[in-house]
Amino acid sequence: MIRSILATPNGNIQEGDEQLFDQWKVVPDSHIWVDMQGETNECVQQLLERFECHPMAIQDAQKERHPPKIEEFDNHTLIIYRGISSFDAKLNFVPQQVCFFIGERFLVTLHSGVAMSIERLFNEHGRTLLALSPEQVALKIMYTSAGYYIDSLLEFEEELSDLEDELLDNGNDVLMRKITAYRSRLVKMRRVFSYHKGITQELTAYDYNHLPRENSETLHAITDVAERFERLYTLTQMYYDICGDLVDGYISISSHQLNITMRVLTVITAVFVPLTFIAGIYGMNFEYMPELGYRYGYFFVWGAMVGIAGVLIWLFRRKGWF
Structure with a gap:
């Protein structure tokens, strides 16, 4: 699907397809946004060549998985951005690559599926921003996309808080598997946000x-995008650390409980070892054992065993071992 928005200097806004090219x-001085x-x-390739885009930029944009980056050419600047097509509060997200070809008078966005931020901008504020400059639209798309990330991460914070309470009250292996899955997703997200953070640092x-x-408006938009991705990276790192702390805490509690169990078993073993001896x-x-012929030997041995067990139990309780 190809759709376009054309903003002319006299304030007219037209929406159509590639025919607006x-x-x-x-x-002169008109701006166009083509979304593919x-x-x-x-x-x-045919459409980008009409905008005189560099062949190397076209080649990078057509790769299915390319690390996010920014690169400048004579006629345009290429930004490869990792957008999202879906994202929920449990960190289940489906990323997709979005490429921006930003020229002095044009913006071309390229993506394989539905991009939430582009859909929102195309139907709402994209026309107003395009009348200002094409880079305003590109920066607003990234800003809006980062907003979707932030909203879902803040919802995940509530999920993480409930998970922490549940783990402290009734920790089990099912919760541990869930936390481990969250940590794995957070690592992937942190890697993506690290790329985006690098892009915004370069823009800054x-x-x-x-x-x-x-251009003050462009600088302000760049700063807003940079702040959002800095916050995303910080939130992701913080949640990753919290998940790590929960794992360590659960392991510590399990180890403590195991130590208590082992201590009780050790006390029982220590009590019965001399009795078994x-x-x-x-x-x-043996035929000749003097104590076997003693009339009260049986009761004497029982008394010695009970006495030894009682002394050991008293000693262990005094030391607070059980």
Whole structure:
């Protein structure tokens, strides 16, 4: 699907398809936004060549999985961004690559499926921003996408809080598997946000021709995007650390409970070892054992065994071992 928005200097806004390219070409100072969703490589290449995009940029954009990056060319700036097509509070997210070709008078967005942030901007504020400049639209798309991430992460914070309470009250292996799954998803998200954080740092540090920082509106938009991705990276790292603390806490509690159990078993073993020793001696089948002929030997041995057990139990209780 190819759709376009054309903003002319006199304030007229038109919506259509790639046919608006010809009109944009002949109207000076007009801005066009072309959004391509799920188009074939041949169609993408033909359209991008009409905008005189660099062949290397086109090649990078057509790769299914390319790390997020920003690269400047003579006629445009390429931003490869990892957007989302779905995301929920349990960190189940489906990422998709979104490519921005940002020129002085044009913006081309390229993605394989439905992009939530692009859909929202295309139907709401995209026209107003396009009238200002194409880079405003691209930065707003990234800003909106980051907002979806933040909303879901904040919902996950409530899920994580409930999970923490449940783990402390009744920890089990099922909860541990859930926490481990969350940690794995957070690692993937942190890697994506690390890329995006690097992109915004470059936008903040270097002056790209097609994203001019001397324009106060563009600089403000870049700063907003940078702050959002900095917050996303920080939140992801914090939640990852919390999950790690929960795992460590559960392991510590399990180890403590195991130590208590082992201590009780050790006390029982320590009590019965001398008793077993005595029983083993008098269970030997030697013919000449003086104590066997003693009239009160049986009661004497029982008394000695009870006395030893009582002394050991008193000693262990005094030391607080059980």
